[in-house]
Amino acid sequence: AQTVTQSQPEMSVQEAETVTLSCTYDTSESDYYLFWYKQPPSRQMILVIRQEAYKQQNATENRFSVNFQKAAKSFSLKISDSQLGDAAMYFCAYRSSGTYKYIFGTGTRLKVLA
Amino acid sequence: ETGVTQTPRHLVMGMTNKKSLKCEQHLGHNAMYWYKQSAKKPLELMFVYNFKEQTENNSVPSRFSPECPNSSHLFLHLHTLQPEDSALYLCASSHFIGSLANTGELFFGEGSRLTVL
Numbered sequence: 213a214q215t216v217t218q219s220q221p222e223m224s225v226q227e228a229e230t231v232t233l234s235c236t237y238d239t240s241e242s243d244y245y246l247f248w249y250k251q252p253p254s255r256q257m258i259l260v261i262r263q264e265a266y267k268q269q270n271a272t273e274n275r276f277s278v279n280f281q282k283a284a285k286s287f288s289l290k291i292s293d294s295q296l297g298d299a300a301m302y303f304c305a306y307r308s309s310g311t312y313k314y315i316f317g318t319g320t321r322l323k324v325l326a
Numbered sequence: 327e328t329g330v331t332q333t334p335r336h337l338v339m340g341m342t343n344k345k346s347l348k349c350e351q352h353l354g355h356n357a358m359y360w361y362k363q364s365a366k367k368p369l370e371l372m373f374v375y376n377f378k379e380q381t382e383n384n385s386v387p388s389r390f391s392p393e394c395p396n397s398s399h400l401f402l403h404l405h406t407l408q409p410e411d412s413a414l415y416l417c418a419s420s421h422f423i424g425s426l427a428n429t430g431e432l433f434f435g436e437g438s439r440l441t442v443l
Contacts, residue, residue, distance in 0.1 A: 216368065221366070245430045247430065247431075249432075249434075254436070255436065256330075256434050256435065256436050256437075257416070257432075257434040258434070259431045259432070262429065262430055262431065303369065307430055310423060311423075312357055312359070312374045312376065312381055312382060312420075312423065313371060313374070313382060314359075314369075314371065314432060315368070315371075316368045316369040317368055318366060318367060318368050319368075
């Protein structure tokens with residue numbers, strides 16, 4: 213069975229600095245998708261960034277980028293120029309191609325210090 | 327109007343009560359999901375419906391009963407719950423997998439916070 217592990221329950225970053233959130237996963241499949249979701253306090257969870265496993269190039273979305281290491285089964289999220297609005301729970305998620313079964317990690321709470 | 331709307335936002339019920347959670351999506355999606363979110367635990371997938379047909383039932387106790395009358399609405403009927411069922415219940419939707427519009431993204435509602443006394 214696939215698993216997703218986020219080993220950092222909580223992280224802090226100074227405003228305008230860079231922070232990296234870690235995620236590892238376990239799967240025997242070769243075709244899958246990886247995601248980072250953001251859940252602000254009492255607000256909806258929204259997609260931050262996605263990565264298809266067949267793509268070698270790391271995905272980027274403005275200040276957000278990933279370091280996808282397929283062989284190591286690692287999928288970290290880098291947030292550059294951190295802003296107060298980035299404070300939230302961040303969840304790493306995995307989905308096998310052709311299924312509706314998304315598997316989430318336990319989340320990392322990110323605090324942004326002014 | 328928000329894409330995925332859940333009601334009620336907060337619910338307190340006794341162990342003998344019967345209540346329902348409602349989810350509605352206005353995004354034209356065909357797949358809908360129920361997740362349970364408990365503190366310090368991964369989101370737990372409960373049910374998935376695709377074009378009104380249940381495609382996933384993740385060994386959920388029968389005291390949780392889903393209903394999907396159409397692709398836009400999803401219900402979770404609750405009866406004789408236990409205190410450990412207290413959690414945030416999240417509804418999500420997506421395009422169906424074969425759709426060209428499917429990017430894999432789930433669209434979530436704000437959740438229904440359930441407390442079982």
